[in-house]
Amino acid sequence: MADAAPAARFALYGRLLSRDGGATLNDLCGELGVSKKTLRRDLEAMEKAGLPVRCESGYRGEKTWRLASPEGLPPLTFAWDEAAALHLARPLLASLRGTFIWEALDRALAKVRAHLGEKALACLNGLSGGFLATAPGTADLADRGPALDAVMLGREERRVTEIRYRSGSTGETDRFAVEPLGLVWHRGRLYLHAHSRKHGEQRTFRVDRIEEAEATPERFDPPADFDLRVAHAGSFGVWQSDGPTRTVRVRFAPDAARYVAAGRWHDSQRVDVLPDGSLTLSLELSAFEEVGAWVLSFGPRAEVLEPPELRN
Known part of the structure; x- marks a missing residue:
């Protein structure tokens, strides 16, 4: 690897930052679970990237790595x-x-x-006290830090990652290998987008349901043309499909039209206001599960016009 993975570098940067006196390679190997060879390569890459990493000789010549003040930059201050x-x-x-x-x-x-x-x-x-931030359904990632670190390391070092995943429908756990491709933040939840070797396709997995994760030594090559935004361009959230993109048209009654018109629901959206105050919202999607649930939340004030299977 010519350069250290950003996720690994970020974690290493934090470990160094937390120590006033820096850390030895043995300290870092124990905390990050990587070899000295990998650490030296990553530290060198951090220096080349302009991060203020410095190496000093301490007691009995033992080298200690620490963060120094960036040279030539003004101190970081806030108004x-x-x-x-x-x-x-x-x-x-x-x-x-x-x-x-x-x-x-x-x-x-x-x-x-x-x-x-x-x-x-x-x-x-x-x-x-005059502000309230509500987050219904927000996932609790308090004990998922190690799993998140592992899948991010797997993605950025292109390493097959073993995960132990708890099903949302059955509550049962299963262990299988994935090829991490990216992370998606959607409505207070973090999702892993990965190619699942068990399922033979790309899927999204809720990070709070990944109970364990470990990046293995095996490498994988992501699709040459993979783009996370393109992969989710046809979804109404995080559910994606390999099928073709199709037009979804929904008509909203006047008492719901103003709310819908004021929102940004999808990059492909087109809004047509009708003479009676109602409107039609058109979207280009390949997966219908999430948009179907959203339309149903409006009750009789929304009617799907197409495609037929979503209308039914």
Whole structure:
């Protein structure tokens, strides 16, 4: 691998950052579960990428790696309103709790709180009482950090990954191999998009249902033309299909039309307002499960016009 995987580099960066005195290769090998050869390669790649990684000789010549202040860059500071905005936005990001992203974010926000001071925080906490962030159905990733790290490492190092996955319909768990291709964040839940060797096709898996994951030494080659956005272009969320894209047309009654017209539901959407105040929403989709459930949520105020199988 010519360059370290961004996910692996991010995790390593966080481990180094958490130590004032840095860390030895033995420390990092134990924490990250990789070989010294891999670590040296990744550390070198981090330096080439401009990250402020420095190597120093310590006691008995043992090398210690640490983070230094970036050379030639001004110190990272925030204006008061910028720091306040970051503090107030914290509840919006809490669904990432338990992941390495949250760990780094939590450290950053702790510095922001220290910068603001107790009086300012008291003022802001009073202001935050006027905001409520609701997240019904948000997945709890608190104990899925190791699994998320493993699938991200698998994706970015192109390594086949063994997962133990709990079915949402039966509650039973099964262990099988996947080829991780990307992550999708949708309505408070994180999904893994991967080629499942068990199922012989690309599928999405809820990360909070991945109970264990381990990147194996076996490598895989992703499809040469794979693009995560293109793969989900025909979905109304995370469900995708290998079938052709077809036009979905739904007519909404006047009392629902204004709400629908004000929303951005899909990149392909086209809205046609009718003389009686109703409207038709047209979408180009290849999977109908999620859009079907969405239409049903409107009850008699929505009617599918096409395709026939969705209308039925």
